[in-house]
Amino acid sequence: MESRFDEEDALRLVRTYEFPTNLEIILATPSDRPNNPPSDTVCFFWDQFLVGLRFPIHHFILEVFEIMWRAKATERLKLRAVEIEVATEKEVAARGLVPASSGVEGTQSAPEVSAARAPVHEAAGDATSSAPAGEETVDTIATACALTAFKLRHPIKMYLDRSTDMVMVGGRHPMKITYSVGFKSDGKITALYLNLLVNAGISEDYSPLISHAIITCLKKYNWGALAFDIKLCKMNLTSKSSMRAPGQVQGSYIAEAIIERVASFLSLDVDVVRKRNLHTYESLKFFYGSSSGEAPEYTLPAIVDELFTSASYFNRLEMVLHFNSCNKWKKRGISWVPIVYEVEPMPTPGKVSILNDGSIVVEVGGIEIGQGLWTKVKQMAAFGLEQLWDEEKKYLLDRVRIIQADTLSLVQGGLTAGSTKSEASCEAVRLACSILVSRLKPLKQSLEEQMGSISWDTLITQANLQYVNLSASTFWVADDTSSYLNYGAAISEVEIDVLTGATTILRADLTYDCGQSLSPAVDLGQVEGSFVQGIGFFVLLILFNI
Structure with missing residues (x-):
């Protein structure tokens, strides 16, 4: 394949990506194909594409009009x-x-x-x-x-x-992506340069934070040397708002588009290219720093292997190929993608009060938007106060009531975003419950010595008579090492009618490592809901006014 670089271009790439000076660098175009290049050759491919410029709209956001x-x-x-x-x-x-x-x-x-x-x-x-x-x-x-x-x-x-x-305010930020990617003949990517132009609209809104979010999710693959230039473009158009993983959705799509392009260029199976460029723990630590945690916490390779087995991926792949060879007007496809999502818990206040009748009122900085935050907080409050009993548990869940706080009752409520407000609110409530437990435990022990086993109502009645403070407030602040990574992977199989464009999702398999779930039913619903919302972004491109 003939080189299309002059000497100055080659030197610039060597300096940018810190390649050895004796490394041969060639520039490829979409019409070229590699002809068994030697292993010490890095091929650079240039391309560009658009994301979201057809004004994608979520139909699965909220149900009230x-x-x-x-x-x-x-x-x-x-x-x-x-x-x-x-x-x-x-x-x-x-x-x-x-x-x-x-x-x-x-x-x-x-x-x-x-x-x-x-x-x-x-x-x-x-x-x-x-x-x-x-x-x-x-x-x-x-x-x-x-x-x-x-x-x-x-x-x-x-x-x-x-x-x-x-x-x-509807829709995510549209952007134009121009990239140059370097890779070897086996599909291993060695360098990536990105140039992003983001349509920020007429006002700033969330746009200044979009760049970090894009790159954070883009780093789910080991790109070797990564460089990028992101510009926010002020337009005479409405600004786009933030909506469930703002920027991370686009960043993940950009990463997958580049992986697919490299595989297509090399005529390799895209599954091979994806797996070859997954992080090792060493490269993960280089890209994400302290957020990567300890080596056993990096579960993405195990998640992918488990997903392949549970979803019978390779068997289904053969069935898809057979179906496509036998059908002219309907075609099927199957694909898998990994995800790495970095989160950082935010400071959150919490307040737990026990009323005279034994009911428990909880206030937190997080806002319930359908993600189950109140459900988790309610469960955590009941769990925290039940620690008063070592053996026989008193089931207090039905006594807990969550009320929506305002900026007077909790002056530092903060922002409900980033997939961490539920756990932060739960931790604030747990700390508040611990304070109440420490106040009530001496009284409980004293009453048990006199009366034997006592009920919750009796304990609270006596606490009021003895002027025990039954309200506790906390402000939980994460430490500097509290950020961490979430891992997941998904397989989807779809069928497309090539005449009408009708698309049917035949099956979807999702695996997500959520650690120790605060509420498995809620978390399962969140995973399923995010998948459906993703369909709205990637499939539904135009909003029709009816």
Whole structure:
């Protein structure tokens, strides 16, 4: 294959990727194919593609077709204030948005936000079932609603229909990807250079954080030498919001597109190329640092092997090839992909109070958006308080009630995002329960010496009579080494009608290492839900207004 580089280009690549100076470098084009290059040759392939430029829309986000913001103006100690109820995961930021947007921040005429909270819908049990299309967006509609209530001195409710909402903030960030990838004849990738242009829209929104998210998930493969240049492009278009693994979805897709291209170029089985470029523990530690944990914690290769066995992958692959050879107008495909997702738990407050009747009220910084956070917190509160009994357990789950906190009751609620708020909220609640247990245990031992075995109600009654503090608040902060990696893999088999384009998902197998699950039923639902939501992103490209 004829080299298409001049000497200056070759030297630039050697410097960029720190290759040995005696290494032969050639540039390939899509029309070229390698002709048994020697093992000491690295072939560079250049290509580009688009992600999301056809405005992909999630149809599987939320089921309610109204977005509501409520605001109420009040007089409080001669200071004008507003309370806002905003469908967002970032109510703390919403509280600071109103004074800043009034143009008179810091003066007596600026509206003060006395409290911001996420709305709770009793039927749905979901604090943001009427939220905007994006999870973390603090929408300007909430600000407009609060300022209107402040000016008119009257409760105000504003809402958007779902179609308008999707036009305003729906969809992930579109981007244009240009890349140059170096690889050997056996499919081992040695270097990757990425140039990404991200459509950030008219305002910043979540866009400044999208770059880190993309690269974090892209690093699931061992690229050897990795270099990238990401630019956020300001456009005269609506900004895209964040929605379930923002940036990580695009990063994973970019990685798979490059792997598929290399396999196609070398005429190799893509399964071989994928497995060849999975991380060893040493390369994982190089790419992810302390988040990689200890060597036994790197379970991705074992997950892939187990998935292949449980899903009968190779048998099904042969069946797919046989089906395609026998059918002209319908074709099947089967593929697998790995995933590495880096998370970092965020600081979270928690408060547990025991009322006079023995019921338990819990407040946490996390917001229930249908991910089962309240279910896990409720289970953790019952588990934590049951530690008062060493042998005979008192089942307290039915006594636990979670209430939605606001920015007055918990002033440092933080952000519900990043797949860690549930575990962080549970840890904050566990610590609060430990404080209550330490207060109640001496009283319980004293009562048992006098009365024998005692019930929960008796214990709480006596605690109130003896003025034991039955409320405990904590603020859990993760240490510097608390970030970690999640591993998973999936196999999907689909059938496509080549005449109509109709696509049928025949089977999907997903394996996910969630460690020690706080609530297996909830976590299983989250894995299944994320798969369905992914279908919405990759298959449904256009939103039709009916």
